[in-house]
Amino acid sequence: MVGLIHKILFNMLESTAEPEVALEIRRRAEVPADKDFHINEVYDDEEWRRLFAATIDVLNITQEQAEEVYAEHFIKDGQQRWPVWFTMAKTAREFLTRQPKIHNGFATSQQDPVLRSAIDDKFHVEERDHELVVHYQSPNKLCGLYKSLAKEVLNLYQEDAQVDEACCMKQGAPECEIHVRWS
Numbered sequence: 001m002v003g004l005i006h007k008i009l010f011n012m013l014e015s016t017a018e019p020e021v022a023l024e025i026r027r028r029a030e031v032p033a034d035k036d037f038h039i040n041e042v043y044d045d046e047e048w049r050r051l052f053a054a055t056i057d058v059l060n061i062t063q064e065q066a067e068e069v070y071a072e073h074f075i076k077d078g079q080q081r082w083p084v085w086f087t088m089a090k091t092a093r094e095f096l097t098r099q100p101k102i103h104n105g106f107a108t109s110q111q112d113p114v115l116r117s118a119i120d121d122k123f124h125v126e127e128r129d130h131e132l133v134v135h136y137q138s139p140n141k142l143c144g145l146y147k148s149l150a151k152e153v154l155n156l157y158q159e160d161a162q163v164d165e166a167c168c169m170k171q172g173a174p175e176c177e178i179h180v181r182w183s
């Protein structure tokens with residue numbers, strides 16, 4: 001997982017909780033207190049999963065709640081860090097269609113082909129009339145985060161669309177299939 005994701009998690013904790021909370025999360029996730037995460041470097045997926053699980057535990061919230069709070073911070077951070085992605089897209093559909101390309105941009109900076117394809121292959125978007133069908137496959141099983149982020153993007157563009165999941169890796173499906181449907 002690219003360090004950007006960790007960085008946003010720690011920024012979120014810094015702005016919402018006492019410093020001891022982040023330290024406790026690191027302790028439970030077995031991540032050294034002084035370990036720094038750099039936005040363009042790739043870190044172990046397993047370590048990220050431990051950090052996210054420890055966050056849910058320590059904050060005593062559900063995974064869904066954690067994904068919602070994280071998505072809110074993620075979009076705010078993204079708007080400041082990469083405003084061009086937001087100005088380029090005139091609609092939520094345009095933004096969500098481009099999302100896999102944005103992710104693959106992070107992959108191209110990776111020299112290691114295995115790490116590169118681990119980022120590259122997570123998302124595929126199928127375009128239909130009034131609908132996007134997102135195929136998502138990842139050991140991190142963050143389809144809930146996808147749905148929260150998609151809703152944040154829809155809010156940002158003041159659009160109304162239904163976000164549903166037709167099948168999910170957590171229920172044993174080979175991939176998650178998320179439908180974003182505009183009425």
Ligand code: HEM
Nearest residue numbers: 001002004078082085099106119138140142145146149150
């Ligand atoms: C400026 C906009 C965005 C940037 C720069 C960005 C960047 C990233 C990066 C670098 C990762 C880590 C990738 C990896 O290590 O595999 C990531 C993960 C993720 N992003 Fe985005 N993202 C953006 C917008 C979005 C949006 C709008 C969505 C959904 C609608 C989304 C959904 C996700 C999900 C679900 C993951 C976790 C993937 C996994 O590890 O399974 N992102 N994003």
